[in-house]
Amino acid sequence: MPPKSSATKTATKASKNTGQTRQKAAPKQPLPVADRLKRLFTSLCAQIDGGHFANAIKTCDKILRLEPHDPDALQTKLFLLLQTDQYAAALSMISGEDEQGEGHAFEKAYSLYRLHREDEAESVLDKLKTQEQAEDRGVVHLEAQLAYRQGHYQTAVDLYNQLLDTAEPDSEEQSDILTNLEAAQKHLDFINSGFLHALDALPQALSSGLQTAPPPQQQPASALASVAAAASAPAQRSAEDAAKRPKKVRMKRVPKGVVPGVTPPPDPERWLKKSERSTFTNRRRRGGGGATQGVVETPGSGAGQGGKGAGGGKGKRKK
DSSP states (O other): OOOOHHHHHHHHHHHHHHHHHTTOOOOOOOOOOOHHHHHHHHHHHHHHHHHHHHHHHHHHHHHHHOOOOOOOHHHHHHHHEEEEEHHHHHHHHHHHHHOOOOHHHHHHHHHHHTTHHHHHHHHHHHHHHGGGGGHHHHHHHHHHHHHTTTOOOHHHHHHHHHHHTTTTTTSHHHHHHHHHHHHHHHHIIIIIIIIIHHHHHHHHHHHHHHHHHHOOOOOOOOHHHHHHHHHHHHHHHHHHHHHHSSSOOOGGOOOOOOOOTOOOOTTTTTSOGGGSSSOOOOOOOTTTSSOOOOOOHHHHHHHHHHHHHHHHHHHHHHH
């Protein structure tokens, strides 16, 4: 093998140096916080537009790790918690930002209302009424819902009528207000006319009978016993009828090819020996077969013939 030239050695060293340089390349520098926030906000907008609220909440948490006091991220997360019915988490978030929750008083009142803490929600709404937000539609709507839940139907009807006067025609808000107003009005009508004047709606003879009827007299023990026996008789008859009814046959237990009520039932004595069955008859065997063979002679005729034969034989021997 010919020796390597100086140019070849120089190229080999240069390639080795280049490889070492590539391996020892400096790691990439992390993106600045501003660029990372920009990317996260872009993802957050896409997730909200697509309705992926759970992933959007996680993205808000990532933004708040980088910028804990970002107002847009805080407001968006609070909106997402209310949108996903996480009212306890929203309430704790509001309390964490502000001990009194004055910065998000409406959101706090709404969370308390949805958590069925009506008294606390009412106190927060009372504070809002003294501020400029008293005429806000959201505050009035929440006040009407709270009054309806507490049974103040007249207040709820007045508030819903106030909202209905300024609602946009043929809108979703108008439809919701009409539904709630109808429900509150029905309760109010029942209290004012249906419940308090229920006796007035009854016939006069019936209402006077209810007011003037004497108390029922106590019956003797014998009469009570006869009434109890008469009452228990139908129950006993129904129990007897149920016992007489044929039981339903489970088709799973019926063999293949058998139709209940049509196919004749099997022989109940099929497990016994033939000699033990009720249909067995003891038949005697006929004569002339089996152990006896030939003609059976009577005793008289046999003896006479035998005697003659024996006598004749003896006589022949004598001769």
